[in-house]
Amino acid sequence: MKPIYLDNASSSHPKPSCMLAGMQDYLLHIGANPNRGNHQLSQRGQQMVYETRELLSQFLGIGHPNKISFTYNATYAINTLLSGFLNPFDHIITSSYDHNAVVRPLHHLSKKANITYDVWKCDLKGQFNLADLEKLLTPKTRLLIFSHASNVIGSLIPLNEVAMFARKKKIAFALDCTQTAGHIDLELESLGIDMAAGTCHKALLGPTGLGFLYIKNPDLVSPFVQGGGGFLASSLDQPETSPAKFEAGTINFLGLSALNSSLKWLSVKKNEIRSHHQQLTQHLRYELLKIPGLILYGTDNNGSIPIISFNIKDIAPSLIESYLEINHQLIVRSGLQCAPLMHEALNTLPDGAVRVSLGPFNRATHVTKLVKALWDLKSYS
Ligand SMILES: Cc1ncc(COP(=O)(O)O)c(C=O)c1O
Structure with missing residues (x-):
């Protein structure tokens, strides 16, 4: 896969x-x-x-x-x-x-x-x-x-x-x-x-x-x-x-x-890509907020770029990253993302958070798969 x-x-x-x-x-x-x-x-x-x-x-x-x-x-x-x-x-x-x-x-x-x-x-x-x-x-x-x-x-x-x-x-x-x-x-x-x-x-x-x-x-x-x-x-x-x-x-x-x-490709496609990113990000935020014990960082302010970070209570972010990759072939990034000052502001030191960042080739099915995998993880823990 x-x-x-x-x-x-x-x-x-x-x-x-x-x-x-x-x-x-x-x-x-x-x-x-x-x-x-x-x-x-x-x-x-x-x-x-x-x-x-x-x-x-x-x-x-x-x-x-x-x-x-x-x-x-x-x-x-x-x-x-x-x-x-x-x-x-x-x-x-x-x-x-x-x-x-x-x-x-x-x-x-x-x-x-x-x-x-x-x-x-x-x-x-x-x-x-x-x-x-x-x-x-x-x-x-x-x-x-x-x-x-x-x-x-x-x-x-x-x-x-x-x-x-x-x-x-x-x-x-x-x-x-x-x-x-x-x-x-x-x-x-x-x-x-x-x-x-x-x-x-x-x-x-x-x-x-x-x-x-x-x-x-x-x-x-x-x-x-x-x-x-x-x-x-x-x-x-x-x-x-x-x-x-x-x-x-x-x-x-x-x-x-x-x-x-x-x-050249991006100049032609950029408006389509930006609204696609916005829709996927909003959808992901909305679905993540339903998961009990999931802490979502930041706000849903408009105009932001397609990045979302979260933690799940009592599970280390690095474990979530490994679980998503090993069990579901989903690649995210956990840890501090080279931004220790931001994690200090979010109170997420020393382990950081799980970051999901979307691109033009991600589809709604990818978001659905991620959300389902996180619900499954909740049910084991
Ligand atoms: C805000 C910001 N500045 C600088 C960098 C460094 O970029 P590069 O590794 O391409 O030098 C990054 C990389 O993630 C970044 O997110």
Whole structure:
């Protein structure tokens, strides 16, 4: 029996089948290294890369595709913006929603580079209060870095209010949109967001090994890595403009060709997929709430992304994960999901919770199977 994959917030699976054609196109018809040389294969590669930047910029709400640099993943993009923007003694604010991809680099910089940081905490339901954010400001606060969505409960931060707050206080705002890019049409430019980082293998339905970094003003961020890129080879300095500034060395061109195909597919299908996700998520929430002893985290707020986390009284989340896989071929993810601050807010440390995250290829029958399996588990326990 084929497993039913319900762990799309880790990495979406399956991908649209056209992604294979994108990879094949690169391998058979491009092959060469874009930006290296003026020959026809390199130029074809450059066109493909530019087109992919354009496609991605439409999902992110960016009018200048060259302000997007491709990285290996979101973690790399976040490390680049933190280490390239911060100075010793800066104060940073992050939030309960933030992933270890943000919190670990901040912790590291606090030990090595004398920065300090505070956490804007949400309540037990995952909701934030802007007055609490204001209380964390210090004269040294130079950056707010927040995940757009919780990767544990799927709820969103109040993005418009936070962006306005940052502008009013003249503090830079970086958004980690790893979980929302692809699920939600972002408006990074019109919201005046200074920097953003994300990954391409989740709701953007691309391959692993690709992330992105958006920097409104590249002069404010130094690159993490220096090296070649095909531009201005006579200079020993790294180029100062993006994307080249943040794309030292050969990047994942094979992956970009795959992403190109996925983004074209997603651009056509996105409305259908989003309402499908919403229906499945609401249905799953409704059914889970009927199971005695099941604790559902977060709220049912509209606009959230298709992630649900729960626990069942007196059963460890890791046991639920194993039971679902071994007995029913249902693949979910238990534990902390690299988000210990969120589990602290939900009072679910140290074991975390069971997370179900849906994707475009999940069907109502998958939800029905999961709910039935959980009722069966209740009847044994
Ligand atoms: C909110 C958030 N930020 C960052 C990351 C890190 O993404 P990547 O592993 O692609 O770098 C994740 C991954 O789950 C995430 O959920």
